Amino acid sequence: MSWIEQDGALVRTFKTPDFMTAYRLVSAVVEPAEALNHHPDLRFGWGYVEIRLTTHDAGGITEQDHQLAQRIDAAVRPFGL
Template sequence: MSWTEENGSLVRTFKTPDFLTAYHLVGAVVGPAEGLNHHPDIAFGWGYVRIALTTHDANGITDLDHQLARLIDDAVKPFGL
């Protein structure tokens, strides 16, 4: 599944095999987010991680959100998702 637009945010939900994988996937997102100083909304639990990106100052999706989405996609490749 790829990123979709929902209510002014870029959203992607990753399916994971268990809670520990979801937790580690969230950890993989921290570096890219800190590097851009652009922080996603993240929800996770057993079997899923949901990430939403929006630029609050712009009240919607900007190039920064698309850039972070690409970095997140790269960061989660080792998980095979």
């Protein structure tokens, strides 16, 4: 699954085999988010991670969200999800 536009945000949900993989995937998102000083909304639990990207100040999706989405994709690629 790739990123979708939903309610003014880019959203991607990853299915994971267990809680620790979900946690590690969330951890992998931290560095790219800090590098861009743009922070996603994250939800995770056993078997899933949901990432939502939006620029609250702009009231929706901006180029910065697309840039972070690309960096997140690269960061989670080693997980094979």
